């Protein structure tokens with residue numbers, strides 16, 4: 138119950154930043170994503186041995202998984218985990234090296250009479266999918282997309298993200314709203330993280346970069362204490378350290394519509410953003426609703442020819458500006474080019490928005 142509450146809270150915070158993603162984003166070429174991440178780290182003359190050593194163990198401890206970077210496809214088969222039972226009797230699964238490091242951290246904290254335990258760590262993609270399905274059945278696709286982290290895009294999938302809780306005067310403090318009160322205790326915990334290869338993942342005031350509000354309990358194992366110390370000392374997010382933070386805020390303009398509510402348009406924008414997230418090496422600049430009048434009879438005829446079951450009364454068009462890089466993996470796109478007014482056509486059914494067409498002159 139607590140886990141679901143925490144998940145919901147984290148997601149609600151992020152809903153405004155278009156947190157939810159569509160299933161289609163799953164085709165993300167994640168091997169490219171993780172190699173790009175380590176290349177960026179190397180370029181910035183970070184200790185190159187980190188990722189090499191990590192790779193030898195089977196997984197890349199510097200992997201970036203967030204709302205736009207999916208879990209690498211072969212991650213779950215490479216992952217080695219251990220199970221533990223926490224003080225409230227819940228089974229928690231953690232990546233093995235991360236767990237060993239956590240035990241050292243915990244022992245060190247206990248010397249200062251600080252007591253922590255693991256609330257949750259690894260959550261499989263299948264489990265996240267189950268939660269998503271449950272929400273879709275209960276509340277509908279639109280609400281689910283906005284409130285539940287998209288399967289494949291949660292750092293908890295890695296087994297390297299740990300949610301701590303506190304034990305204060307022998308009492309378990311597990312609710313987020315209670316835990317945040319203990320700022321002194323968290324400060325002492327955070328001070329020690331880097332020594333054991335952990336970083337604090339969702340920093341205060343970095344919501345626009347991480348997609349999550351401040352979470353003093355969510356720590357991330359990256360293996361190398363020197364790198365962890367550098368990230369901590371620089372006071373940057375993991376995204377910024379890896380050079381994977383979007384440099385400027387993406388402009389989303391939902392415009393106005395007589396036919397669709399702002400919630401519906403937002404859900405459509407989320408669908409597009411998540412499809413776009415799979416376009417490795419491309420950077421989104423802006424996305425705007427093209428207006429009700431953009432949907433012409435001619436266009437509808439064209440779309441109907443493609444998908445006869447499409448509901449002509451529920452079609453929208455969005456325009457996107459984005460750029461491609463040298464290494465973009467989408468073969469249909471030219472490298473190093475700025476695209477403007479790229480069209481996304483979506484239609485709505487009972488399962489939510491689907492992409493009906495995209496491109497120029499589409």
Ligand SMILES: [Zn+2]
Nearest residue numbers: 298299300355
């Ligand atoms: Zn967490």
